[in-house]
Structures are given as C-alpha cells and as structure tokens.
Amino acid sequence: MKRPVAALFSLLALSACARAPLGYLEGAGPAARSIASLGWGLLGISIAVCLITGVLLAYSIFRRRMPADGLGGGDDRSSLRWIGVGLSITTVLLLASAVWTLLTVRGxxxxxxxxxxxxxxxxxxxWWEVRYRSSTPSREFSTANDLVIPVGVPIQLNLRSRDVVHSFWVPKLAGKMDMIPGQTNTIRIEADQPGIYHGQCSEFCGVQHAQMAFSVVALSPVDFEAWWNHQLEPAGNNADPSPQRxxxxxxxxxHTIRGLPAGGILGPDLSHFGSRRTIAAGxxxxxxxxxxRWLNDSQxxxxxxxxxxxxxxxxxxxxxxxxxEGLK
Ligand code: HEC
Ligand SMILES: [Cu+2]
Structure with missing residues (x-):
C-alpha cells in the first residue's frame, strides 16, 4: 500500500476508535456483558495472531538472505521447529477461542x-406483539412494540412469528434470536439499571424490515408492578361514545381495545396506546x-x-x- 494511503487508513481507524459511541458494545445486563467480553476477547486474539504472524514473516524475510549461488544455506531442522511452534500456537489459540465461545453460549x-x-x-x-403471561389468566394482557421489564431479574421471552422469519435483538441486553413461524425459541434478557434499551428486527423480513424497531423499558420492580396493574385496567369505556362508535x-x-366490543388481532392492541413511546414500531x-399523520395516511x-x-x-x-392519546 502506498504510504499516504496507509496513513489515511490509520487516521480513519484511529478517529473511529476515539469517537465511536462504544457504549453500545458494552452490555447493560449479564447476557450482553458475557457476549461483549467474548467479542473483545476474540478481537484481541485475532489482533495478536496478525501481529505475531506479521513479525515472524518480516523476520524470516529480512534475517537470512539466500547465498549468491542460490543453494540452501538454511537449516532444515530449525525451519521444522518453527513450523511446529507456529502450529502449536495456532492450535492452542483456536481451541481456547472455541472453548470460550461454547462456555459463553452455555452461560x-x-x-x-x-x-x-x-x-x-x-x-x-x-411490528411486535407483546403478551404478558401470568399463572392467573385474568392478569394476562397484550401490548405492542414496547417491552416493559423489571430490573435485576431474568426475564423469559418466548419468541414466535406469525408470518416470516424475524430476529429479536436488543444489543445492550442480549444476543440475537430468530423468530421462526411454527416454532418457539426462548431467550433470557436482564437489565441491571432502569433505562430504555433500543431493539431492532435483525433478519430481513420484507419492505418495512428497517422500520421494525422496539424499546425495552426497564423499571424498578415497584414501578413495574404498578405499570402491570395499570395495564390490566380496561381503557376507552369512560370516553364519550362517538369516538368509540x-x-x-x-x-x-x-385492533383491540379491552372494554370495548373491538377485538381485532391483525394490528396492535391499542388498550393503553397513549402510554406507548412510538407509533408503528418506531x-x-x-x-x-x-x-x-398516521391515521390520515398510514401508507x-x-x-x-x-x-x-x-x-x-x-x-x-x-x-x-x-x-x-387519552388511553394512557
Ligand atoms: C386492516 C387492518 C387494520 C385496520 C382496519 C386498522 N388498522 Fe391500525 N394497524 C394495523 C396494523 C397491521 C398496524 C401495525 C402497522 C405497523 O407497525 O407496521 C396498525 C397500527 C396502528 C397504530 C400504531 C400502533 C402502535 O402500537 O404503534 C395505530 C395507533 C392504529 N393502527 C390505529 C388505527 C385506527 C384508529 C384505525 C381505525 C380508524 C385502524 N388503526 C384501522 C391494522 C389495521
Ligand atoms: Cu425484519
């Protein structure tokens, strides 16, 4: 590579490292943290391998020049020893990476x-249909696109799809998991701190794939309990009757609004729509x-x-x- 080009590349790489919002590479929960450590670890190992290979290559190029007659001069046994050293280092590193990866996945x-x-x-x-399960059926309810969870405890997610393959991904909380029609995949998420964590479908699923986002809102256990109880209250039946009709x-x-004779399931449950963060999956x-705007011309x-x-x-x-908007 020409020197100015190389310099430009290094500069770009350096500025990217300095300015990138590295926050999203740090986990905000146990699962994401172990994935992030694995990612950094494997990156470190790869860089070390590149550096070691580069140094050895440079060494072998510059150290010994072929004699003018072109005949050997190298010591076969010492070359073999170097090959042995190289192979063992590679084997150890690859095995270590594989074991580390498997342990992370098991965790x-x-x-x-x-x-x-x-x-x-x-x-x-x-969009994302979200249904809260409970051993008491009357405490179950549905919402959409916002996943509200309590902090500090593991949350079990049962992931499904109603049409094509989607993929559930909240980078700061957990790894990706496919949502496959006719199958239930499970994943656990857990947030250490209250906050809002961005999520996105990460498997191409049609024209609006890029517009299929969601939020995970982590609340303190007390706030979460209050939120759940509030969601159970029927909404919409205390407004004046003309918008209801x-x-x-x-x-x-x-669409469904619990408390009204409206129970459609093709679109999101709108019972407490007013308290949601976004319209139409972000x-x-x-x-x-x-x-x-949305009601005027959703298309x-x-x-x-x-x-x-x-x-x-x-x-x-x-x-x-x-x-x-009044359905808080
Ligand atoms: C043919 C079915 C259908 C009809 C009829 C329909 N909707 Fe929808 N609606 C949907 C679907 C599907 C979505 C999800 C769109 C998306 O995010 O891609 C949606 C999304 C919405 C959202 C956003 C919800 C959220 O959580 O982000 C609102 C609000 C909404 N509809 C209101 C209405 C209202 C009000 C009417 C009646 C005037 C209506 N819809 C009629 C299917 C329908
Ligand atoms: Cu998608």
Missing amino acids: LSDTSRAAAVTIDVTGQQW TFIERCGSC VLPNSSTDLA AVKPGSKMPTLWLTTNEVDTLTSFL
Whole structure:
C-alpha cells in the first residue's frame, strides 16, 4: 500500500476508535456483558495472531538472505521447529477461542435462576406483539412494540412469528434470536439499571424490515408492578361514545381495545396506546400530530404496512386522535 494511503487508513481507524459511541458494545445486563467480553476477547486474539504472524514473516524475510549461488544455506531442522511452534500456537489459540465461545453460549442458556416474568413476543410484518403471561389468566394482557421489564431479574421471552422469519435483538441486553413461524425459541434478557434499551428486527423480513424497531423499558420492580396493574385496567369505556362508535366500526376488525366490543388481532392492541413511546414500531414518536399523520395516511408514513390508508374525514381523524392519546 502506498504510504499516504496507509496513513489515511490509520487516521480513519484511529478517529473511529476515539469517537465511536462504544457504549453500545458494552452490555447493560449479564447476557450482553458475557457476549461483549467474548467479542473483545476474540478481537484481541485475532489482533495478536496478525501481529505475531506479521513479525515472524518480516523476520524470516529480512534475517537470512539466500547465498549468491542460490543453494540452501538454511537449516532444515530449525525451519521444522518453527513450523511446529507456529502450529502449536495456532492450535492452542483456536481451541481456547472455541472453548470460550461454547462456555459463553452455555452461560446464555442458563436457567438456574427462575425467570421473574414470562413474556411472549410475536414478530409480524412489521411490528411486535407483546403478551404478558401470568399463572392467573385474568392478569394476562397484550401490548405492542414496547417491552416493559423489571430490573435485576431474568426475564423469559418466548419468541414466535406469525408470518416470516424475524430476529429479536436488543444489543445492550442480549444476543440475537430468530423468530421462526411454527416454532418457539426462548431467550433470557436482564437489565441491571432502569433505562430504555433500543431493539431492532435483525433478519430481513420484507419492505418495512428497517422500520421494525422496539424499546425495552426497564423499571424498578415497584414501578413495574404498578405499570402491570395499570395495564390490566380496561381503557376507552369512560370516553364519550362517538369516538368509540367510530373506532368499533372502522378499526375494530383489526385492533383491540379491552372494554370495548373491538377485538381485532391483525394490528396492535391499542388498550393503553397513549402510554406507548412510538407509533408503528418506531416510525413516529407518539404525539397527537404524528398520530393524526398516521391515521390520515398510514401508507404514506409506512408504505406497504398492513394497515391500509382508511380515508377518514378530518373530523374522524381528530376525534380518534384525542380518543387514542387519552388511553394512557
Ligand atoms: C386492516 C387492518 C387494520 C385496520 C382496519 C386498522 N388498522 Fe391500525 N394497524 C394495523 C396494523 C397491521 C398496524 C401495525 C402497522 C405497523 O407497525 O407496521 C396498525 C397500527 C396502528 C397504530 C400504531 C400502533 C402502535 O402500537 O404503534 C395505530 C395507533 C392504529 N393502527 C390505529 C388505527 C385506527 C384508529 C384505525 C381505525 C380508524 C385502524 N388503526 C384501522 C391494522 C389495521
Ligand atoms: Cu425484519
């Protein structure tokens, strides 16, 4: 490589290292942390192997020149010894990497601590259905795109898909796990600290794959308990009846609002929609203006989405917007 080009590359690499928000490479929970250590460890081993190989190569090139007559001069036995040394180092390093990887993977599927909460997450084009499980059926409920969890305890996720293969990934909390139609894959996540952790579908699943995001909101156990109890309350039946009627007629075939005779399952459960962070799996922030945009023309906001543009009147958009934003 020409020297200026090499210099440019080193500069770029250095500035990337200095400025990259390395935070996302650090785990915020036990699973992500062991994956991050493994990643850094393997990176370190790879760099060491490259350096050692480079140094030995340079050494062998410069140390001994072929005599002018071109005949040997090398010592066969010492060359063989070097090959032996090289092979043993490689074998040890590769074996160590493999064992470390296997131990990490085994640690990830460790179920010795009982899961505090079990959540079914079903991927669909292009949003996440989230169902909280309980041994008491009346305490179960569904929501979408926001996964709320308590901190400091393992959470069991049962991952499924309703259509094509998706992949569930919250980089700061755990590794990726595929969501496969007709199969249930399980994964554990755990957050050390309260906070919001970004998640994203990481298996191409159709035109809006890139717009299939979600959030994991980690709360203190007390806040989590309060949140769960609040979610169980029926919503929507205390508003005035006209938006309810519009909702049941225009939206009830696809959406559920518990407490109303609207039980569609093609789209997200909207019972407590007003308390969600985003609209349509992270496409828009959840505000009145953005909800009105979505209701006006969902296909312009998320082309190809399974929610058709419904050609509502301005009046219908307005009443539905304030009705849904009120469902805290
Ligand atoms: C044909 C089925 C269908 C109908 C009818 C329908 N929706 Fe939807 N809706 C969906 C689907 C599917 C999504 C998920 C879209 C996505 O994120 O890709 C969705 C998403 C939404 C969201 C965002 C939810 C979230 O958690 O992010 C809102 C709000 C919404 N719809 C409101 C309505 C309202 C109000 C009506 C009636 C005026 C309506 N929908 C009619 C299928 C439908
Ligand atoms: Cu996807």
